[in-house]
Amino acid sequence: MTASAVDESSMKERSKQDFKPRRIERITANAKSFDHSDAVPIIESHNFSFYYGTKIGVKNITMAIYPRSVTAIIGPSGCGKSTYLRSINRMNDLIPGTHANGELKVGGINVYDKQINLVNLRQQVGMVFQKPNPFAKSIYDNITYGPKLQGTARSELAALVEKCLRDAALWDEIKDDLHKSALALSGGQQQRLCIARALATKPKVILMDEPCSALDPVATGRIEDLILQLSKNYTIVIVTHNMQQAARVSDRTAFFCMGKLIEYDNTDKIFTNPASPQTEAYVTGRFG
Amino acid sequence: MKFNKPDISIKAAGFARPLLLTPAEDIRGWLFMHAGRLLFFLITCTSVVSVFLIFTFITREAFGFVICKTPIQTLGRLWEFFTSPRWYPEAQQAEFGALSLIVGSFYVTSGALMLAVPAGLLAAMFLSDIAPFAIRQICKPVIEILAAIPSVAYGFFAVLVVAPWLQTHLGLTTGTNALNASIMLAIMAVPTIVSVADDAMTATGTYIREASYALGATRAETLIKVVIPAAHSGIIAAIILGMMRAIGETMVVWMAAGNASQIPAPWWNIASAVRTMTATIAGDMGETVKGSDHYHALFMAGFTLLAMTFILNLVSEYFLSQAKKISVAKRK
Numbered sequence: 076m077t078a079s080a081v082d083e084s085s086m087k088e089r090s091k092q093d094f095k096p097r098r099i100e101r102i103t104a105n106a107k108s109f110d111h112s113d114a115v116p117i118i119e120s121h122n123f124s125f126y127y128g129t130k131i132g133v134k135n136i137t138m139a140i141y142p143r144s145v146t147a148i149i150g151p152s153g154c155g156k157s158t159y160l161r162s163i164n165r166m167n168d169l170i171p172g173t174h175a176n177g178e179l180k181v182g183g184i185n186v187y188d189k190q191i192n193l194v195n196l197r198q199q200v201g202m203v204f205q206k207p208n209p210f211a212k213s214i215y216d217n218i219t220y221g222p223k224l225q226g227t228a229r230s231e232l233a234a235l236v237e238k239c240l241r242d243a244a245l246w247d248e249i250k251d252d253l254h255k256s257a258l259a260l261s262g263g264q265q266q267r268l269c270i271a272r273a274l275a276t277k278p279k280v281i282l283m284d285e286p287c288s289a290l291d292p293v294a295t296g297r298i299e300d301l302i303l304q305l306s307k308n309y310t311i312v313i314v315t316h317n318m319q320q321a322a323r324v325s326d327r328t329a330f331f332c333m334g335k336l337i338e339y340d341n342t343d344k345i346f347t348n349p350a351s352p353q354t355e356a357y358v359t360g361r362f363g
Numbered sequence: 364m365k366f367n368k369p370d371i372s373i374k375a376a377g378f379a380r381p382l383l384l385t386p387a388e389d390i391r392g393w394l395f396m397h398a399g400r401l402l403f404f405l406i407t408c409t410s411v412v413s414v415f416l417i418f419t420f421i422t423r424e425a426f427g428f429v430i431c432k433t434p435i436q437t438l439g440r441l442w443e444f445f446t447s448p449r450w451y452p453e454a455q456q457a458e459f460g461a462l463s464l465i466v467g468s469f470y471v472t473s474g475a476l477m478l479a480v481p482a483g484l485l486a487a488m489f490l491s492d493i494a495p496f497a498i499r500q501i502c503k504p505v506i507e508i509l510a511a512i513p514s515v516a517y518g519f520f521a522v523l524v525v526a527p528w529l530q531t532h533l534g535l536t537t538g539t540n541a542l543n544a545s546i547m548l549a550i551m552a553v554p555t556i557v558s559v560a561d562d563a564m565t566a567t568g569t570y571i572r573e574a575s576y577a578l579g580a581t582r583a584e585t586l587i588k589v590v591i592p593a594a595h596s597g598i599i600a601a602i603i604l605g606m607m608r609a610i611g612e613t614m615v616v617w618m619a620a621g622n623a624s625q626i627p628a629p630w631w632n633i634a635s636a637v638r639t640m641t642a643t644i645a646g647d648m649g650e651t652v653k654g655s656d657h658y659h660a661l662f663m664a665g666f667t668l669l670a671m672t673f674i675l676n677l678v679s680e681y682f683l684s685q686a687k688k689i690s691v692a693k694r695k
Contacts, residue, residue: 164577166573166576166577169569169572169573169576171495171496193579194579194580194581195579196579197576197577197578197579198578198579201577201578202573202577204570204573204574204577206570208570208571208573208574209574210571210574210575210589210592210593211571211592211593212592220575220578220580220588220589221578221579221580224578224579224580224584225579269574272574272578273577273578275578276578276579
């Protein structure tokens with residue numbers, strides 16, 4: 076009840092002030108601040124290929140993703156962008172009959188190494204999914220799920236919940252309803268809860284698989300603001316169908332097509348002066 | 364110009380076949396629609412009406428046992444039925460204490476559940492979350508075949524295989540006893556429990572599993588902390604449906620339970636022979652005189668059974684509707 080009321084009022088508020096043309100602002104900001112020539116990549120793939128049985132998911136992807144920035148992956152449906160994203164924290168393992176070739180390093184360690192500790196990998200490389208998928212538990216229990224698995228002391232949980240919800244810009248809306256079911260929240264709130272839940276395991280990287288595709292424009296705007304906020308402290312990789320979104324939130328953009336990486340560069344370059352004609356056709360809407 | 368009713372003899376421009384019904388077609392359509400509706404309605408009514416008739420018939424015949432000349436006698440009858448373990452319907456001084464039968468039914472049912480619930484739930488967990496797709500595709504239909512085997516076949520198995528085995532290996536004096544019947548009922552209840560519980564757990568969807576794995580949970584943690592809590596309504600419904608199957612089963616308990624109307628003493632003596640309400644009804648009904656006290660007493664036992672399964676059915680419906688609500692809420 077209170078949740079929806081808050082949503083409505085915030086919607087009015089937003090429609091007044093928050094819809095300014097963020098894209099231009101962002102791109103000029105990028106041009107000034109974005110230079111990774113001396114940074115060490117946090118995720119690095121070298122000739123990485125992924126197969127569903129015999130079908131190719133992605134092939135020979137070589138790219139580097141830098142810390143404390145937003146990297147967007149765009150491309151037409153079925154181009155392998157989600158496959159690549161889900162390989163980074165090995166979520167593709169859930170699909171039987173898949174295998175990977177080449178290197179995909181997170182923090183210098185190949186995640187397809189046999190020795191990999193999947194629990195630690197997934198807790199430090201968090202994920203937000205296409206559809207909001209909170210557990211059918213209370214908001215509080217949703218956030219403490221990961222920390223409890225890590226063995227975080229009960230006494231620290233309350234503070235952690237507040238911190239995560241504040242970081243996900245959700246605290247003020249739901250601080251009185253922490254013990255209500257997470258399923259009672261609106262879609263946008265649920266998605267921010269999922270982001271808060273991912274933050275609770277103290278990740279370095281957050282993977283987002285089309286996080287706004289099930290949300291309305293207002294909720295999408297809030298998630299995008301949140302992504303910009305979070306990119307100060309986290310590395311964010313976001314897969315999106317929405318090119319404006321990629322332009323608004325990301326520092327670098329990779330364009331995938333037919334399982335291959337076509338072009339990967341600073342976002343303003345991709346959207347204003349792409350090197351590949353295929354990229355140009357896609358970002359201008361003539362293809363895909 | 365005024366627009367009159369369209370003339371159906373005129374073809375609309377470009378449409379080769381007329382777009383309006385002719386009066387004959389109109390009447391034919393009306394007739395077919397209503398005839399079809401009536402047919403379907405009557406067929407549906409048959410099952411609804413027969414349920415209703417069964418209820419009234421059993422209730423009426425059972426009241427023949429209960430209603431006596433004075434209310435005190437009536438209460439006495441009921442009191443005897445539910446509290447006395449002495450079931451001697453054909454004796455000179457007939458006694459109709461059904462407690463031993465009711466206890467017998469509960470005894471074998473709870474014995475069966477103790478075996479079938481852990482086995483069924485573990486199998487359901489295996490099928491929904493652990494087994495590779497191919498194994499699941501093979502196992503589930505095979506388990507469901509268990510439910511299709513006629514109960515008299517289970518009875519044969521109980522008498523010819525399980526009973527001698529219990530005698531020789533466990534040293535029991537009689538092989539046909541509560542333990543034997545419980546084992547058989549457990550085997551019969553397992554497919555129901557596995558099937559419904561597996562459906563409930565599968566219906567929780569990949570989304571919440573992915574969410575859990577992405578937070579660093581192992582498969583065991585995901586199953587115990589996310590999947591089972593989310594599917595709990597369906598799992599409870601599965602157990603109740605299994606229980607209904609066990610409580611209403613007749614042939615197997617008649618053949619395997621030993622048919623001695625006694626309360627096991629001491630209470631944990633699973634090797635004692637028992638007699639259930641269902642087996643009593645099936646066994647005695649052929650020998651009673653219609654309208655006699657014994658006849659009405661059997662209907663009273665039937666009424667008790669009906670009431671129990673009816674309540675269980677309501678409870679399971681409630682939990683299944685809860686399960687449906689949860690999965691719908693998740694899909695939104």
